[in-house]
Amino acid sequence: MSAELSVGILGYKFMGKAHANALQRLPTFFPDAPETSLDVVCGRDEDAASEAAERLGFDRVVTDWADAIDQVDVFYNLGPNSVHVEPSVYALENDVHVLCEKPLAPTLEGAERMAEAAAESDAVAATAFNYRFVPAIQYAKNLIEAGELGEIRHVRANYLQDWLSDPEAPWTWRMDADTAGSGALGDLGAHSIDLARFLVDDLTSVSGHLQTFVDERPVPGEDETRPVTVDDAYSAQVEFANGAMGTFEATRYANGRKNANTIEINGSKGSVKFDLERLNELDVLLEDDRGFQRVLVTDEDDPYVEHWWPPGHVLGWEHTFVHENYEFLSAAAAGETDYAPGFVEGLGVQRALDAIERSDAKREWVDV
Ligand code: SOE
Secondary structure (H helix, E strand, O other): OOOOEEEEEEOOOHHHHHHHHHHHHHHHHOOOOOOEEEEEEEOOOHHHHHHHHHHHOOOEEEOOHHHHHHOOOEEEEOOOHHHOHHHHHHHHHOOOEEEEOOOOOOOHHHHHHHHHHHHHOOOOEEEOOHHHHOHHHHHHHHHHHOOOOOOEEEEEEEEEOOOOOOOOOOOOHHHOHHHHOOOHHHHHHHHHHHHHHHHOOOEEEEEEEEEOOOOEEEOOOOOOEEEOOOOOEEEEEEEEOOOOEEEEEEEOOOOOOOOEEEEEEEEOOOEEEEEHHHOOEEEEEOOOOOOOEEEEOOOOOOOOHHHOOOOOOOOOHHHHHHHHHHHHHHHHHHOOOOOOOOHHHHHHHHHHHHHHHHHHHHOOOEEO
8 A cells, every 4th residue: 555545436426525525625734634645436427427526636437336446545435325335345355445424334234244344354444424523522522421411311312404395306316215225314313323322322222213204206307206215204212321311303304404413412410412503512511500501612622623723713514524534544544443433333323223113113112
């Protein structure tokens, strides 16, 4: 492997743009990050992939993912969930580092195969849970680890969007069980569950409920509809290993909520509240406080902030990807195969997603 890590990406749309932007920001803001070369974009549609490669700053294009993986040090799996398993396993078997978007796989079996491949590989595997890398989330984690909230009793985590409220909103792969696995549950719930596992503990049992409100949707540019075979929304009650209890919800139908990813944690001594739509802030209540205090998490000694701007010069959603790429690439360069969030954490979340689906099917509590 050369000193510079060559990068290949599979999938060049929304997540391709987010990660390419992050890779380009690193040399300026995180000069100690490993150097990378943006080498190859992989996509079945060569023309579209070429256009994307040029726009995102990559050198070339291939149409076969194995070709891409054979030629790079680091593989970013940013495609639909149905292409997470095979290419990621192939990369790890060939000791190519992998960062894979969430949820890790469409099924629990797929995620288990990926985690096994990661355990046997000398390469580093990462699951792209970018919200762990929000400074305010790491600030909350530090408070919890320092015991400032005391014994954790409640977790309330919601992820609310509204882009499917309109029944005429077009069909996409995110609505197909074979391609996506699940709907709001895997796409949004995976983030909430990862944050809860990161900040609090493992989930041990769940009572889940899934709902699909609109069964078919128009296919863009065609005179037909396709069935929606995933959930539009889920809710779950959960028990944590440490005895805490939790309530979770995600939907694509919460009119007026664009990307409301919130988590509130209450302990015996204090509480924290986070809302992605105010991501520079954390509401904190400590032992002697009579109400929540708004902490602006933009001081130089706050996580990652010294790399950016002076206090108060707020960060945005895209910065979470820069921090995530910094940590992942640093671990890859150092060969830290116990990197977290790795495929172990991706699998942990997938077990919870699977349990919520099982619970819904049986209409009873199940173990994770
Ligand atoms: C779409 O619902 C989506 O882009 C998710 O796929 C992302 O993971 C989330 O961060 C924002 O919403």
